[in-house]
Amino acid sequence: MTKQRILSGIQTTGDLHLGNYLGAIRNWVEIQEQYDSYLFMADLHAITVPHDPKVLASTTRRVAATYLACGINPKQATIFIQSHISAHAELAWILNCITPLNWLERMIQFKEKALKQGEDVSVGLLDYPVLQAADILLYEPDHVPVGEDQRQHLELTRDIAQRVNYKFGTETQPILKVPNPLIRKEGARVMSLADGTRKMSKSDPSELSRISILDTNDAIATKIKKCKTDPTRGLEFGNPDRPECNNLLTLYMLLSGQTQATVAAECAEIGWGQFKPLLTETTIAAIAPIRDRYDEILAEPGYLDTVLREGREKAETLANATLSKVKNALGFAPMI
Ligand code: AMP
Ligand code: TRP
Numbered sequence: 001m002t003k004q005r006i007l008s009g010i011q012t013t014g015d016l017h018l019g020n021y022l023g024a025i026r027n028w029v030e031i032q033e034q035y036d037s038y039l040f041m042a043d044l045h046a047i048t049v050p051h052d053p054k055v056l057a058s059t060t061r062r063v064a065a066t067y068l069a070c071g072i073n074p075k076q077a078t079i080f081i082q083s084h085i086s087a088h089a090e091l092a093w094i095l096n097c098i099t100p101l102n103w104l105e106r107m108i109q110f111k112e113k114a115l116k117q118g119e120d121v122s123v124g125l126l127d128y129p130v131l132q133a134a135d136i137l138l139y140e141p142d143h144v145p146v147g148e149d150q151r152q153h154l155e156l157t158r159d160i161a162q163r164v165n166y167k168f169g170t171e172t173q174p175i176l177k178v179p180n181p182l183i184r185k186e187g188a189r190v191m192s193l194a195d196g197t198r199k200m201s202k203s204d205p206s207e208l209s210r211i212s213i214l215d216t217n218d219a220i221a222t223k224i225k226k227c228k229t230d231p232t233r234g235l236e237f238g239n240p241d242r243p244e245c246n247n248l249l250t251l252y253m254l255l256s257g258q259t260q261a262t263v264a265a266e267c268a269e270i271g272w273g274q275f276k277p278l279l280t281e282t283t284i285a286a287i288a289p290i291r292d293r294y295d296e297i298l299a300e301p302g303y304l305d306t307v308l309r310e311g312r313e314k315a316e317t318l319a320n321a322t323l324s325k326v327k328n329a330l331g332f333a334p335m336i
Contacts, residue, residue: 022187023147196243
C-alpha cells in the first residue's frame with residue numbers, strides 16, 4: 001500500500017521558536033514514518049516583508065539544520081529549499097490569475113502584517129497565501145500539518161484548487177488534489193512570553209517574547225525569569241482571565257510530556273516562584289539535546305548540502321509533473 005503524503009514548510013525569517021517546534025515540527029517528526037513527507041524552507045515567503053540579503057541564505061540553512069536536529073529523518077522525509085524549485089513561483093503566477101482579489105484582502109494574517117508594515121506593504125505580502133497554495137498543490141499532499149494560525153490559508157488553498165478544477169477540469173478528472181489541514185489541538189497556538197494573548201512569533205521585536213530552539217541554557221533561564229505572569233497563587237489551565245498562566249502551564253505540560261491532569265494537580269497549589277525553575281529545567285532538558293545535534297549537523301562537512309540536493313531532486317520531479325498538468329489544462333502551447 002502506498003503511504004499518504006504530507007507537506008509543510010516554515011518561513012525562513014529567523015531562528016525557529018517553541019511555537020514552531022510544538023505547533024509544527026514535533027508533529028512532523030511523530031508522523032514521518034507513517035507518511036511520505038515533503039518538508040521545505042519557505043525562503044520565497046521570507047521576502048514578503050523587508051529582508052536582509054546578507055543573512056537570508058544562512059537563515060535558510062539554519063532552519064534546515066533545525067528540522068534535522070529536531071528529529072526529521074532525511075532518509076524518510078524529502079527536505080528542500082522552496083526557491084530552488086522554480087515551479088513554486090510559476091504555479092503561483094498561474095493561480096494568481098484565477099484567484100479573486102477579495103479572497104486575499106480578507107486574510108487575517110495579511111491584515112495583521114500589513115498593519116505592522118505601515119507604508120511598506122508589498123504586493124508579495126498580499127499574494128503570500130497564493131504562493132502557499134502553489135507550494136501545497138504542487139505536491140498533491142493528503143494532509144498539511146500546521147499550527148492553528150494557518151487554518152485560513154489552508155481553506156484558501158482548498159478553495160483555489162476547487163476553482164481550478166471547476167474551471168478547467170472535469171468531474172471525473174480533477175486537475176488538482178484538494179488537501180486537508182492537519183491541526184493538532186495541543187501546542188497549536190503557543191503564546192508570547194511577554195503577552196499571553198499574542199502568539200509567539202519570529203517577527204516580534206522583543207527577543208524576550210520567545211524561546212528559540214537554539215537558545216543557550218542561560219538565555220532560556222533569563223527569558224523564563226522575566227516572562228509575564230500574574231499576582232495569583234495557585235496555577236490553572238483554561239482561565240480566560242489568566243492567559244499567561246494557561247500558556248506557561250501548557251508549555252510545561254508539552255515539554256515534560258505529562259498529561260494535563262497531572263500538571264493541573266502538581267501546580268494547583270504552587271506559586272510562580274516555585275513554578276518558574278520547574279519550567280526552566282524542563283525547557284532546558286527538552287531543548288539542549290536538539291541544540292547539540294544541531295551543532296553536530298553543521299559541523300559535518302557536506303552533510304546538509306547532500307540532504308538538500310537529494311531533497312531538491314526528488315521534490316522537483318513531483319512539482320514539475322503537477323505544473324505540466326496545470327499548464328496543459330489551461331491550454332498553454334506545448335514545449336517544443
Ligand atoms: P511560521 O514561523 O509563521 O513560518 O510558522 C511555521 C509553522 O509553525 C506553521 O505550521 C505555524 O502554524 C507554526 N507556528 C508558528 N507560530 C506558532 C505558535 N506561536 N504556536 C503554534 N504554532 C506556530
Ligand atoms: N505560511 C506558513 C507559515 O507561516 C509557512 C508556509 C509556506 C507553509 N508555505 C507553506 C506551511 C505550505 C504549510 C504548507 O506558517
